Every structure is written in structure tokens, then in C-alpha cells.
Amino acid sequence: MRSFARIKVRGIPLWGWMAAAALYVVAAGLAVDIAWQRSIDSIAEVGSHRLDLYAAALRSELGRYETVPGIVARQDSVRALLRTQPDAARAALLPIVNHYLEAVNGDTGGVAVDVIDLHGEVIAASNWNQPLSFIGTNVSYRPYFQDALARGSGRFFGIGTNTGMPGLYFASAVLDAGKPIGAVAVKVSVDALESAWRSPGEAAMVVDGNGVIVISTVPAWKFTALTPITPDRQRQIEASKQYAGRAVPLLPHRRLDDWDASARFARYPDWTRPGHDTRYLELSRPAPQAGDSIRVLLDVEPAMRQQRTAFAFVTALFMIAGLYTLYAIQRRRAIAEKLKGQDALRRANDRLEATVEARTAELTAANVGMQREIAERARTEQELVHAGKLAVLGQMAAGLTHELNQPLGAIRTLSDNARAFIERGQQPLAIANLERISKLVDGMAVLTSELKTFARKSDVERVAVSLDDAVAHALLIYEARMRTDEVQVDVRIPAGTMVCAEPSQLQQVLVNLLGNALDAVASEPQRHISIEAQPAEQPGRVLFSIADSGAGIAPDVLAHLFEPFVTTKPRGRGLGLGLAITSRLVLGFGARISASNRPDGGAQFTIEFMSMTETGVVDG
Known part of the structure; x- marks a missing residue:
């Protein structure tokens, strides 16, 4: 039995192949791991910059509207409207305040600006002249109104009970002699913010304190929960009508392993392929609004491509090295075989010359016979073509006989009539019959000439x-x-x-x-x-x-x-x-x-x- 160390495959010892395979596995594993680490670090860095931009945009958007309720609350006409009882004086002030709120809302670009009395009833609004006016709506159950009366200001994200449109609410108390006599609220749409955040290959969202996604670049994820809502929290949500009575389903997702303190891997539904889920790198940080957080999901496919590229690169290097090694071995073998073949070739050359002379004589004789056969076949083919013509003529014979019999009978009749006309001295009629006979003969000549041309070789x-x-x-x-x-x-x-x-x-x-x-x-x-x-x-x-x-x-x-x-x-x-x-x-x-x-x-x-x-x- 051969020793294991002496076993060779294609001229290389088996232990050499095993060592190369082990080296390849280690090198490929290290290359893939390094490519993954560097790619994910790069993706995480991009995600961190994205979060900075989103937080700054959200902070800027909130800052634009956060001071509006306080400014409106200091307006004399607003305080006068809230101090006045529902009588003729309030009716006189109401158009002034409504037009003022309409102008403020037009300048700021919000959804609506409302003035709310102590009972939570909207008594003036910027949309006073629209079909879905907020005037007469009671918002006493809304947290932003309650916080404004209790702490001077309030902030809240919810869905409008009248319009069904989601938005951010900012509220500020209207004070008279240091005591609240009502509140001013501003509603802001987040649609423009969501549109600005959209970017291919990533998803951005804002999650409120309930664990519900309230702002999302993926429309299907809005008002879905990332964590189960407890019964107590559910009662509070229903009391505040934060989501306008909508059911808040749980978004199917699964947290995987952590990458670092602020990033982790998670599987979310793929918004580009319904029915599939994809692994993403998830980064999060607190939002400017207390209790909320901003999250961004980044596709890790670029990192996987880097892995595949690294694996292919290492594999290509090892294949090139292996092919070069096999080429060197084959070249050594070829040189040895060439030297052996030269001796064998000299011996075979002598035998080949004799064989070629004999075969050349045989081929010459066969070529002469083939030339004769080709000439014979050419003659046979010409005869076959002519025979085909004659066969067609035979098939046409019956029809042509009938075609010739008719003019022949007519010629005989016309000639008899011509003779009779001559005997009677009626020469014009006789000449007419002779002309008809001439035309019939010409027609028969055309037929026979066509047959003659067709049958001729x-x-x-x-x-x-x-x-x-x-x-x-x-x-x-x-x-x-x-x-x-x-x-x-x-x-x-x-x-x-x-x-x-x-x-x-x-x-x-x-x-x-x-x-x-x-x-x-x-x-x-x-x-x-x-x-x-x-x-x-x-x-x-x-x-x-x-x-x-x-x-x-x-x-x-x-x-x-x-x-x-x-x-x-x-x-x-x-x-x-x-x-x-x-x-x-x-x-x-x-x-x-x-x-x-x-x-x-x-x-x-x-x-x-x-x-x-x-x-x-x-x-x-």
C-alpha cells in the first residue's frame, strides 16, 4: 500500500493540496470578514450623518412653529375674545380674530391656527371659512390643550378627528393677570418633511413615546407599532384620540445582533418587494421632542457585495496561483515528452513516407474514377430533366388534342363553305372564311411552337x-x-x-x-x-x-x-x-x-x- 505522503495528484503531493486548501479557507474568511467590517463601519458612518441631518431638519421644522402659539396668545384681540362672554361683543371680535389667524397661518404655512376657551371648545380658527372648519370642535381631551393650561405650553402628535390628517400640534396658554383664560394651538403637516427625507435604499422614521411610527418615508409603516401597546397605554391613547380611533397594528420586524452602542441589525419588511423581509442596519437617537426617537434603516446589500467581491478576489488569486503551478508542472512534463516524442517521430516519419506513397497512388486512381462518375451523373441529370419535360408533355397530350380538334373541325367547315361561296360567285364571303381559317392556323402554330420550345433540350x-x-x-x-x-x-x-x-x-x-x-x-x-x-x-x-x-x-x-x-x-x-x-x-x-x-x-x-x-x- 502506497504511503500517504507519496500520493500525488497532477504531480503535486496530496499534503500540498490540503495545505493550499486550508490556506485558501483562512485567507477567504479573513478577506470576507475585513470587507464586512469596513463596509458596515462606512454604512454606519453614513447613517450617523443622516441622523444628524434628520434631527436638524426636525428641530428646524419644530422651531418654525413652536413660537407661533405664544406670539398669537399675546395678541390683544385674542385675549379680548377669550375674556368676552358669548354675546354681541364676542360676535364683533370674532371676524377680526378669524382673519388674523388666517393671515398668521398663511404666513407660517401650517395646517390651522385655533383659539380655544377654557372648556376646550375652538371659538376661532384660521379655517373659519372652509367646509371642515375647526370652530365648535371640543379638544379638551387632547394632551396639548391640557399641558398648555397646566404648564403654559404643550406639544402633541396625533391625527385630526375632523380631517383624518396627521400632524404636530403646538399649544400655548393665553394668560390674563397671570391666569390662563384659554389656549392657542397650531397644527403642522409633516408631509413635506417625509418627502425631503426619502432616499433610495434607506428608510427614516420618527417613533413617538408609545412606540408608534408617526413620521415615515415608507407610507405603509405609518401608525404601526414597533412594540406591543400595554392596556393602560391603550386606554390613554383612546382617551386622547391620538390616532383618531385607528387600530395600531404591530409592524412585523425582528431585532438581530448589535453592531455598536447606537447601531444594530434588524429584519424589516422590504418596502420594494411586498411579502419579503430584508436585513438592515438600524441606527437611532432621541428626537427633539421628548420621548420620541429618530431611526434610520440602511440596506446592508453594499456590504454583502463587498464580501462577495473580496471572496471572488481571493478565489481568483488562488486560482491564478494554482493554474501557474499546474502550468509549470505541465511544462516540465511537456519538455520531457517532447524529447521522447522526437525520437518516436523520426521512427514514424520513415513509416509514414512509405504509407503516403501507397495511399497517394490509391487516391489518384480513386480521383480518376470519381471524375468519370461525376461526368456520368451530369449526363444522367440532363437526361432526367429532359425526361421530366417529356413526362409533362405526355400529361398535356389529351388536353392539347381536344384543343387542336376544335380548330381543325372549324377549318374543314369553313373551307367547305368557302368553296360553295366561290361556286356561287360570292367571293367576299369566301375571302372572310379564308381569313378565319388563317387565324385558326396561327393559333394552332402558337400552341405547337410552345410545345416544341418546351420539349427541346x-x-x-x-x-x-x-x-x-x-x-x-x-x-x-x-x-x-x-x-x-x-x-x-x-x-x-x-x-x-x-x-x-x-x-x-x-x-x-x-x-x-x-x-x-x-x-x-x-x-x-x-x-x-x-x-x-x-x-x-x-x-x-x-x-x-x-x-x-x-x-x-x-x-x-x-x-x-x-x-x-x-x-x-x-x-x-x-x-x-x-x-x-x-x-x-x-x-x-x-x-x-x-x-x-x-x-x-x-x-x-x-x-x-x-x-x-x-x-x-x-x-x-
Whole structure:
């Protein structure tokens, strides 16, 4: 049994691999821990600055309004209004005080400024002329009013019982001869403060003495509790209507471990992903208002990214070192193997030269045989193309015979009539019959010339061919069959469309495709064939298509349609060579042919030709 110390993996002792792995684990752990420590310290420092800014903003906002009630309480008209009983004198003072309060509220930007009598009833307000005026509202249960009468001033955060809007209330007692005769209260909205505090990746909030979030940059967290509310405290809240009778649910969160004296980790609901919670670094400090605290939650994802970066960096260093070590070992092995291989190569070279000479002779003989076979196949293919033409001619024979018999019978009748007219001396009528005979003969000559051109073997020479003329010639060949079968043919080919092709082979392609389309619609109640051409998306190309209203092509046949001996016709109606020949001819033009089934039924054959000008220069 081999000694443990002698075991090697890729040329390195096993103990070396184990030592490297242990070193890697220690280095990666230290790097990840250091990255985490530094990142969290940086995040905590940012959070501390944020808390300073939020506390300063809150202190500034409170300072703007805290002195307003005291200033209003010293106004002579306000004290006169509170000293006067509800009579004509108070009615005269009330518009003056209301307009004064309205002006003060407009200058300070608060929600409302109220004057409250000793019974807690609002007798004057800045919103005296609004639908939700506070005049007549009794606020004796509010702590800010009670504190103002007892201690001279009061401060309170709550939800308005009339408007349902949350806000901060500041109150100051109105004194007469050193005794309180009422109070002045100012309500301030915190919406602007919340908007100013919003920042991506963090949440800021103010928590009151009840443990309830009263200001929050996350709207869904407002008026939720961070700690359970005791029954005694709940009774006090209900008595003061601090939250206007709203239920205060507990915000689901969980405190984790502490980072330092003012920061700790906690899990809160993720406000960007409902239904998920996220770990945050939570920092807090007392707020300017007694009993309240300001808290900020900072996302620790940047610290986690630093961890991953540190881990990836250490891993990359060890991988580079490992790869360099393996490279050095492999290089030493390669040099040794190279020296051995040179000797073996010299020995094999001699054997290879002899083998190459023998194989070269064999390849030369095989090449000569292959050239002969290629030439033979080329001749066979030309014969096969010509045979395809003759097969199509055979299929057209019956229709053409009928087409020729009609004019032949008419010629015989017209000639007999002409002879009779001559015998009677009616030469004009005889000449008219002879002219009709001449026209019938010309029509028959056109048919026979088309058949002769179609059947003739020709050399392949790609030239500019008029596509609309070629289609017209193919339609002429099948004119009798289309008339007999009542087939409707719709041709949409722009005049002057020129394609690159060999004329007679293009004629054979069109005749094959048109014949297949006629076969496809022969047994259909609606017999329609559509022939059209249009420019392709690729410049210098023309898309030509023939579509029929037949039953379409079976999917298993469609994939092999252009292979030899594949046909959709009944047994005895075709050998399956027509489309194979058509495909080879189209490829010879430098074009592409494809077949598909139309969504509304029937088959469609599409050829993408190279377009040409009449001078033979390829467009595009």
C-alpha cells in the first residue's frame, strides 16, 4: 500500500493540496470578514450623518412653529375674545380674530391656527371659512390643550378627528393677570418633511413615546407599532384620540445582533418587494421632542457585495496561483515528452513516407474514377430533366388534342363553305372564311411552337428572362385544361419583371408548378390559383409564388417534398421526380425554392430569384 505522503495528484503531493486548501479557507474568511467590517463601519458612518441631518431638519421644522402659539396668545384681540362672554361683543371680535389667524397661518404655512376657551371648545380658527372648519370642535381631551393650561405650553402628535390628517400640534396658554383664560394651538403637516427625507435604499422614521411610527418615508409603516401597546397605554391613547380611533397594528420586524452602542441589525419588511423581509442596519437617537426617537434603516446589500467581491478576489488569486503551478508542472512534463516524442517521430516519419506513397497512388486512381462518375451523373441529370419535360408533355397530350380538334373541325367547315361561296360567285364571303381559317392556323402554330420550345433540350445559360412572359407561355400550354376544369387563375406580376434564369428550364419549372397546382384543385369545389411576384426584402431579389386552394401538403411529406420519388399523387399518377427536377433547375439559376401550407388552406410554392435588368446585369 502506497504511503500517504507519496500520493500525488497532477504531480503535486496530496499534503500540498490540503495545505493550499486550508490556506485558501483562512485567507477567504479573513478577506470576507475585513470587507464586512469596513463596509458596515462606512454604512454606519453614513447613517450617523443622516441622523444628524434628520434631527436638524426636525428641530428646524419644530422651531418654525413652536413660537407661533405664544406670539398669537399675546395678541390683544385674542385675549379680548377669550375674556368676552358669548354675546354681541364676542360676535364683533370674532371676524377680526378669524382673519388674523388666517393671515398668521398663511404666513407660517401650517395646517390651522385655533383659539380655544377654557372648556376646550375652538371659538376661532384660521379655517373659519372652509367646509371642515375647526370652530365648535371640543379638544379638551387632547394632551396639548391640557399641558398648555397646566404648564403654559404643550406639544402633541396625533391625527385630526375632523380631517383624518396627521400632524404636530403646538399649544400655548393665553394668560390674563397671570391666569390662563384659554389656549392657542397650531397644527403642522409633516408631509413635506417625509418627502425631503426619502432616499433610495434607506428608510427614516420618527417613533413617538408609545412606540408608534408617526413620521415615515415608507407610507405603509405609518401608525404601526414597533412594540406591543400595554392596556393602560391603550386606554390613554383612546382617551386622547391620538390616532383618531385607528387600530395600531404591530409592524412585523425582528431585532438581530448589535453592531455598536447606537447601531444594530434588524429584519424589516422590504418596502420594494411586498411579502419579503430584508436585513438592515438600524441606527437611532432621541428626537427633539421628548420621548420620541429618530431611526434610520440602511440596506446592508453594499456590504454583502463587498464580501462577495473580496471572496471572488481571493478565489481568483488562488486560482491564478494554482493554474501557474499546474502550468509549470505541465511544462516540465511537456519538455520531457517532447524529447521522447522526437525520437518516436523520426521512427514514424520513415513509416509514414512509405504509407503516403501507397495511399497517394490509391487516391489518384480513386480521383480518376470519381471524375468519370461525376461526368456520368451530369449526363444522367440532363437526361432526367429532359425526361421530366417529356413526362409533362405526355400529361398535356389529351388536353392539347381536344384543343387542336376544335380548330381543325372549324377549318374543314369553313373551307367547305368557302368553296360553295366561290361556286356561287360570292367571293367576299369566301375571302372572310379564308381569313378565319388563317387565324385558326396561327393559333394552332402558337400552341405547337410552345410545345416544341418546351420539349427541346438546351444548354444552360443564365440570362435576363421576362417573368411575366414566361408565366403567360405556361398558362397558354394549360389553357384548355383550365377552361375545361373551370379554374380561376389570378396573376399579379409587375410588367417588366426580369429574373436570372435559363429560358427553357424556367419554362419547365413554371409548367411543373402550374401542373401540380391544377392537380391539387381538380377535385375541389372552389378551384383558384394565385400567381404573383414582388421585390424581396434582400435587394436584388424577386419573390415569385404559386398558391392553390387545394387540400395542402401533409406535414410528413412536406419535409421531404423535393426529394426524388416523393409524391402526393395517387399511385400511377406520377413518379415523384417533378419537384426534385424543379428544385435542381432552380438551384442552377442561383435561386431558392420552398413549399408551405397557407393558413387559409392550400399549398404555396415560393421561388426567390435574382433579379436582372434587360442588359443582364444583376440588380442590387
